[in-house]
Amino acid sequence: MPRRITKTIVAPESFSLRSNAYRQNLMSFINDIEHKLKSGFSVKVSFIKTKHLVPCGTLLFAARLVNMLLLYPGKITSNYPKDKVVEQLFQHIGLLGLLGNSSRQSITDDSVRYWHFLSGTTADAEIFKDLFREYKQKLKEDVTSGLYEGMSEAITNSIQHAYSNANEHERLHKTKWWMFSQEKDGKLSVVICDLGIGIPKSLKMKLSENILYLTRRNVDSKLIADAVKSNRTSTNLGYRGKGLPDMLDFVKNFKVGGFSIYSLHGSYIYNAETEKESTEYYKIQVPGTLIQWQIPLA
């Protein structure tokens, strides 16, 4: 049997989706891994350059990696990151173990200890109970409830809409959503992502609007913004579609932090400090939908 060739792919310095440059680097890296695997190679990931792990980009990488490892078991390995904080974080959330590396660091860095990583196949939010027991000490009650509501709606949306084109087995068994939370500099960041069809495509499937308008890639941001600011929903049912607007309303109560949605080629970002919203078009798309809250800790 011919030996499988291993290709080394170097991970970028920053795992972030915030700018076109960071996003380009991260998505090219992830897509390169997938392309090599599909072409029959094994992949060794080098984290030698990786220094900055931002929740949005790191979660997307983790979710894609978990999915690729399911499809290509044993075909992705890695070295240990050169940066010790990065190694601690990847060890803490289990990624190093998935890549075949044993744990060798004590988790001592504060920026790592307060990261949590969860995932699920249903909208069962009981998995969040321990997390919220911890948050109750640090957040006011109305903030805890508001954050829970947003997270519950985000995972419900993943289950209901994101995988509408999946087969029965995938709908029942495949991990549908992933979550990170991080406490840093007096703020709590929570990110939830799915690898489904994305908000723009989900809405386009059900809308009867001008097809030319709908096929322009830079319209993704407008569709996300519409979904957040109104009851525009892929179901066209008046009693649905309240989740995203409620998430935005929740963050508008604060003077720091914000709320972001990244999906396909678009984004919607609300900055609570400036009380301004913005949308952006990205040349390279992210699969699925990623929702991020950033709220102040008490």
Added chain:
Amino acid sequence: MEKVTTISIAKNFSEAPSGRYVSDGPFSGEHFRENLLVPALTTSDLVVIDFDGTIGYGSSFLEEAFGGLVRNHNITAGELKKKIKIIDNRKFYEDRVWSYIGSAKPAKEKK
């Protein structure tokens, strides 16, 4: 004698209710409605629903659990006003629940 049933969502159902339909997950609004709320409404004169003790409630859960009573069971908002009493010491949810009930439309007309 008036029969009163009390349902504590946190103790009798889940501290983390989430999801709209049964297909979403084990502690959905539909599950709560069909397995706890409707049986209680059917057999009791008054149903006291305690919203305290949970982490919170998503809008999908609340709308399906309570709006769904109107939509799926043709119970009117007026009838529900007489049969449901809500305990909500956090004061977050009662108004929303009645708003969902008030906005829901029956799926089919009563005969």
